[in-house]
């Protein structure tokens with residue numbers, strides 16, 4: 129009888145649990161089966177007990193590949209980027225003296241228009257997707273352009289590189305330049321339907337992972353301003369007939385955008401009401417930015433179980449504003465983080481986490497400059513702690529994508545979408561204890577076995593904080609999606 133190969137990773141694990149807590153586990157054995165799913169996780173196993181533990185699990189040498197982590201390394205779930213624009217990556221670091229609407233006209237639309245040329249798409253998309261993977265993003269929500277054929281190229285490349293992703297063809301049939309606009313709403317819909325069919329034809333994913341699609345189509349009206357009523361009505365019908373379809377769009381990013389939207393949709397009570405009136409707010413909808421939501425809009429977003437993608441880097445760069453994420457969290461709204469390239473200047477979720485921290489700090493300083501005790505809410509007007517940043521970048525993002533049963537944390541039954549992080553070059557380098565029973569991640573930092581046992585959590589917390597605030601893709605040693613190695617510095 130064929131016995132599937134099991135890969136067992138051995139080392140320290142950092143794993144989000146709630147918005148305010150995460151596990152730090154040393155001596156962890158994580159068993160990943162041939163389909164890339166996690167079979168089991170055992171904590172606190174000494175080096176000398178590994179073989180015995182595997183035998184207790186009924187595993188013999190021939191069945192198992194053991195991968196011990198090296199000093200300064202730990203495993204964590206991969207990042208979930210809930211909002212970014214693949215075709216804007218060439219514009220990264222460009223146009224940050226502009227605000228949103230001018231920036232779109234002068235920088236973004238001209239760049240995206242280049243993707244009319246399918247050969248251009250074939251030329252630039254591979255390195256773009258590799259950049260996101262190298263940054264540790266295992267699941268990414270991509271906006272494409274309006275072009276059907278180039279979006280197919282984008283889907284092909286993401287699929288071939290093995291990243292998990294939501295990919296959307298932009299709908300935009302008004303208020304766009306003549307060189308970058310869809311000719312009609314009917315063409316926009318027919319191209320959208322063709323793209324959805326194409327992406328679904330790529331499933332069920334790589335041949336060695338049957339039945340588990342890695343790429344999902346996502347309906348992507350650019351934003352209300354760029355869509356006619358006719359187009360939004362057609363999208364309403366499309367998503368009503370197919371509740372599996374994800375939806376992504378922008379909302380309340382910039383005050384001029386909010387004002388213009390109100391002018392275009394005078395019958396709607398507010399911006400969120402525009403999308404709601406076209407059936408676009410539901411539990412698999414992702415709204416990017418959401419800086420300027422009114423109280424009634426927050427209630428509506430919560431009621432519809434919509435997820436918000438917090439894009440703080442972009443919000444700073446384009447001077448859009450600071451989203452009150454702490455308030456949204458206290459209201460129970462699902463929140464993830466987005467790099468929003470090229471409003472954001474980095475494809476790395478580490479940068480998104482840092483800027484989410486800074487954004488929350490600015491909110492705290494503005495609203496509570498004396499740092500007085502706050503009576504109401506865990507998050508409102510407070511700096512987001514490390515646990516919250518980790519949660520938003522992983523599990524929170526998975527919730528926003530409605531993939532949290534499968535990804536976002538490392539647990540038995542979930543997919544092994546994970547990173548091996550190596551902070552050896554940015555962590556402290558005190559005496560090597562030379563104790564084989566010390567967890568490898570801790571060897572370089574600790575001095576005695578007893579101190580490791582008593583302070584392993586503090587050390588791992590320190591390694592995570594170093595990674596989040598000082599790390600970059602050089603610290604991403606391995607990137608796994610569905611158990612398969614697809615990137616990282618160890619990936620040739």
Ligand SMILES: [Zn+2]
Pocket residue numbers: 211212213378416468471
């Ligand atoms: Zn965006």
